[in-house]
Amino acid sequence: xxxxxFLFEMHQPRRFxxxxxxxxxxxxxxxxxxxxxxxxxNRDVLDRVTRRAYMPALRGIIKSAKEDGFRxxxxxxxxxxxxxAWWSQDVLxxxxxxxxxxxxxxxxQPYFRTVAxxxxxxxxxxxxxxxxxxxSSTFGATPAVVGNTDFIYNNRIAKxxxxxxxxxxxxxxxxxxxxxxxxxxxxxxxxxxxxxxLRNGALSDDIGFRFSMDGWSEYPLTPEKYAEWLxxxxxxxxxxxxxxxxxxxxxxPQTGIHSFLANLPKEVRKHExxxxxxxxxxxxxxxxxxxxxxDEGATISWVDSQKDTSAWFGNEMQRYCxxxxxxxxxxxxKLGDKYLRMWRLxxxxxxFYYMGTKGExxxxxxxxxxxxNSAVETFLTFNWILSDYRYRLYAAxxxxxxxxxxxxxxLPEGHVFRFSxxxxxxxxxxVRNLRELLEAVKVIDDRSLEFHAIRGDLGRWVGEVLGCGxxxxxxxxxxxxxxxxxxxxxxxEEVERAIREAEQRTGAREKSGLEVR
Numbered sequence: 298x299x300x301x302x303f304l305f306e307m308h309q310p311r312r313f314x315x316x317x318x319x320x321x322x323x324x325x326x327x328x329x330x331x332x333x334x335x336x337x338x339n340r341d342v343l344d345r346v347t348r349r350a351y352m353p354a355l356r357g358i359i360k361s362a363k364e365d366g367f368r369x370x371x372x373x374x375x376x377x378x379x380x381x382a383w384w385s386q387d388v389l390x391x392x393x394x395x396x397x398x399x400x401x402x403x404x405x406q407p408y409f410r411t412v413a414x415x416x417x418x419x420x421x422x423x424x425x426x427x428x429x430x431x432x433s434s435t436f437g438a439t440p441a442v443v444g445n446t447d448f449i450y451n452n453r454i455a456k457x458x459x460x461x462x463x464x465x466x467x468x469x470x471x472x473x474x475x476x477x478x479x480x481x482x483x484x485x486x487x488x489x490x491x492x493x494x495l496r497n498g499a500l501s502d503d504i505g506f507r508f509s510m511d512g513w514s515e516y517p518l519t520p521e522k523y524a525e526w527l528x529x530x531x532x533x534x535x536x537x538x539x540x541x542x543x544x545x546x547x548x549x550p551q552t553g554i555h556s557f558l559a560n561l562p563k564e565v566r567k568h569e570x571x572x573x574x575x576x577x578x579x580x581x582x583x584x585x586x587x588x589x590x591x592d593e594g595a596t597i598s599w600v601d602s603q604k605d606t607s608a609w610f611g612n613e614m615q616r617y618c619x620x621x622x623x624x625x626x627x628x629x630x631k632l633g634d635k636y637l638r639m640w641r642l643x644x645x646x647x648x649f650y651y652m653g654t655k656g657e658x659x660x661x662x663x664x665x666x667x668x669x670n671s672a673v674e675t676f677l678t679f680n681w682i683l684s685d686y687r688y689r690l691y692a693a694x695x696x697x698x699x700x701x702x703x704x705x706x707x708l709p710e711g712h713v714f715r716f717s718x719x720x721x722x723x724x725x726x727x728v729r730n731l732r733e734l735l736e737a738v739k740v741i742d743d744r745s746l747e748f749h750a751i752r753g754d755l756g757r758w759v760g761e762v763l764g765c766g767x768x769x770x771x772x773x774x775x776x777x778x779x780x781x782x783x784x785x786x787x788x789x790e791e792v793e794r795a796i797r798e799a800e801q802r803t804g805a806r807e808k809s810g811l812e813v814r
Contacts, residue, residue, distance in 0.1 A: 299481070300574035300582060301527055301565060302494065303367075304444075304467065304538040305358070307351070307392075308374040308410060309343055310647035311336070312668050313678050330639065333682050338668060340384045343377075347385045350545030355391040357544075357559045362400035365562035368573040371401050371541075372444060375408030375428050376645065378435065389435065396436045402575035404467065405429045405440035409641040412609050412649055414445055415596060416623065418457045421445065424641070425461065442467060442576045446646050448496065448538075448599040449606065450474075451591045455486035455493070463491065465580040467538070470495035471597040471604035474589045481532025483583040487590040492580045494536045495589075496599055500526065505539040509552040520557055524564035527571055533583040534574070538599070601655060609649035614676040619649065620709030621683045628690045636690060643686065651675040691764075700799045703763050706730050714758045716745045731765065731799065735792045738785065746784050750775040768795040 314335040361367035373392060381388045395401045407414060407424035408431065414421030425443060433439040443458050444467035458466050470480025480495035503523070507513045515522070527535055540547065548554040565571050574582070591597055600608040610616055622643055629640035651667040652675045669675040691699055707729045714728045716737060725745065726737045738746070749755040753776045760769030771791050781787040 298570055298572055299527075299530060299532060300534045300579040301571050302534060302536045302574055302576055302579050303369040304372060304404065304496075304536070304576070305354075305369060305541040306372045306538060307377055307541045308372075309339070309346065309377045309380060309542075310410070310645055311376060311380075311642055312339055312342075313648070313682060315669065315674070315678060330635075330642070333639075333686075334642075335668075339380060343380050343385055346542050346546045347388055349550060350542045350547075351385075351388050352391065353550070353555050354541055354544040354558060355388070355395060357555060358401075359391065359395050359398060361559065361562040362395065362398045365566060366400075366573060367562040368400045368575050368578070369402075370404050370442070370576050371395065372404040372406055373432075374406065374410050375424075375431055376410060376642075378431065393436050396438050400575075402442065402577055403432050403436060403438050403440045404576065405432065405443040405463070407446050409644065410446045410646050411641060411644045412446060412449070412606075412619070412646045413623075413626075413641075413644045414449060414454060415606060415610075417626070418453060420626075421454070422457055422461060425458075441465070442494075442580075444468065447608075449596060450598070451593050451596045452487045452489070453593055454596075455491055456489040459486070459489035459491040465492040465494060465576055467494050467536070467576060468496065469597055469599040469604055470497055470536075471599075473595050473597050473604070474591060478587060479532050481530055481535050482586040483534060483580055484587055484589045485585040487588050492585055493589055494534065494576055494579065496536050496538045497530075498599065498604070500530075500535065501537045501539055504537070504557075505543045505547070508543070508554060508557070509548040517553070518557070520560040520564040523557075523561060524568060524571075527565060528568040533586075534579045536576075536579075600650070607655065608653055609646060612652070612654050612672075614654075614672065615649050615652045617709070617711040618652070618676065618679050618683060620711060621680075621687065624707075624709040624712075625687050625690055628694060632690065632693055636693065639686060643683065648675070648679055652679065699764060700802065702730070703765055704731050704796065704799050708762065712762050714755065714762070716741050716749065731763065731768075731792060731796050734759075735789065735796065738788045738792060743785070746788065747780060750780055750784060750788075752776075765795050765799070767798070768792065 311334045313333060358367065358369065362369075371392065378389065396403060405425050405428050407421055408428040409424055411421065411424055429440055441464045443461075443463045443465075445454055448468045450466070450468035455466050466486065468474065474480075474495060480497050484493045484495065485491065486493055503515070503518060507515070508518050510516060544554050544558050562573070565573065596606050597604050598606060598608065610619060622640070626640060629637045647666075651669055652672045654672045667675065669678070691702075714734075716725045716728070726741055728734045728737050750772070753773055756769050756772030756775070759765050759772060768791055
C-alpha cells in the first residue's frame with residue numbers, strides 16, 4: 298500500500314509598480330507600501346485567480362474530502378492571506394471550511410516567501426514562526442510539517458526546522474537528494490534526522506505544467522490514466538505538490554482541469570494499493586529508508602529543471618539586487634516595524650525570479666508569471682525601489698548609521714570601488730569604506746592613483762556611495778589643477794581627516810548599535 302500525498306500551494310506576490318513616476322520619487326512622507334507596490338494590479342490578479350481557480354478548486358477539494366475520502370495538505374503564504382483578507386475573504390472562508398473537515402493538513406512556510414533563508418537561518422525561522430502563528434489564529438490549526446520557500450533545502454535548513462519542533466520537512470526529490478534512489482519513500486535529514494518527504498517532480502509537473510499541452514505525448518491526461526500511473530509507482534509514499542492556481546488559471550477551465558480534480562479521488566479509490574494521506578500521516582506510517590545529505594553549496598529547490606537556487610541568483614542582475622538587499626538588512630532590523638516589513642516584502646522570491654534569464658521550459662513559465670516585459674525591466678524597477686528604500690533607511694536612522702557605514706560598512710559587491718591602472722587594466726584592490734580606502738591609498742601604485750584622480754571617479758564614488766561630501770569635493774578638485782607633487786601623501790592626509798571628522802561627529806560604532814556588514 299502506498300500513501301498518496303497531495304500538497305496544494307497557494308501564493309500570490311505583491312508586484313511592484315512598473316512605472317513609479319514623480320509622485321513616488323518625491324513622496325518623502327516616510328515609508329509607504331503604496332509607493333512601491335501596484336495593488337490595483339495585485340487586486341485584479343487575485344480577483345481573476347480567485348474566480349478561475351481558487352474558489353472552484355477549493356469547493357471541489359472540500360466535496361471530495363467529504364464524499365470520496367480525499368486527504369491532502371495546503372500551503373498558503375502569509376502574503377496571500379493578507380491580500381485575501383483585503384480583497385477576497387471568501388478564499389479564506391473556504392480554506393477554513395476545508396481545514397474543519399479534518400482531511401487537510403496546513404503546512405508552515407516563511408511568511409513572506411523569502412529567499413533570505415539561504416544565508417540567514419534566524420530570519421527564515423522568524424518568518425516560519427510568524428506564519429505558524431498566523432495559521433493557528435486564522436484557521437485554528439497549528440502546522441507540524443514545514444516546507445521552505447519553493448522547497449529550498451539543505452542540511453542546515455532541515456536542522457533549523459527540527460530545532461523549531463516540526464515533525465517533518467517537505468522538499469524536492471531532486472537528483473542531488475535522491476542520487477540513484479527513488480523519491481517515493483520517507484527519508485531522514487543528515488545532522489538532524491528529521492523525516493523528509495520528497496516531491497515526485499514528474500508526476501507533479503504532469504498536472505502543474507503539462508496538463509493542457511496538446512503536443513505532449515500523454516495528452517489528454519485523464520483521471521483514469523493518472524490514477525493508473527500512481528498505482529504502478531514502486532514505493533511507500535507518492536508526494537505530489539502543485540500550485541492550486543494550476544486548476545483554472547495556469548490551465549484554463551475549458552481544458553477540463555476542474556473535472557480532472559473532481560474525479561481523480563474517485564479513480565484513485567479504485568486501486569487497492571493506494572490510499573490518500575496527509576504528510577503527517579505518511580511520515581507516521583512509513584519508516585525512513587535512508588539519509589539525504591545536501592550541504593549548503595548544493596542547495597536544492599523545486600524550481601526549473603536544475604532544481605537549485607539559480608532561478609533566483611543565476612545572473613548578475615539578480616545577485617546585485619540580492620547583495621544590496623542583504624546589505625541594508627541590519628538597518629531594517631534595527632528600525633523594525635514598517636521598515637523591516639518592507640525589507641521582507643522586497644526579499645520575496647518572486648522579485649528575483651522575474652529577473653531570471655534562463656531559457657528552456659523555465660523561460661515560458663517565468664514569462665507567464667511575470668508582470669514585466671523582460672528581466673531587464675524587472676531589474677530596473679527593482680533597483681530603483683531598492684535605491685529609494687535604502688536612502689529612506691539612511692534618513693530614518695540619522696547620522697549614527699550614515700557615519701558608521703562611511704567608516705566601517707561593507708558595501709554590496711556592486712557598490713565596491715576597485716582601483717585600476719587604466720581603462721584596459723583589470724580591476725584591482727577593492728574598497729568598501731573610508732578605512733579600507735586609507736589602507737589602499739597607502740600601498741597602490743602611483744599610476745593607479747593618478748588615473749583615478751584625473752578621471753574623477755574616486756571622488757564621485759566617495760560622494761555618491763559613501764556620502765562623504767568634504768572628501769569628495771577635495772578629490773574632485775584634483776581634476777581642475779595640477780596634481781600635488783606628493784599625491785599619495787596628500788590623499789592619505791585628506792582621507793585621515795575625513796575619518797577623524799566622522800569619528801568626532803558621531804562616534805558611529807558605539808552610537809548606532811548596528812553592524813552593517
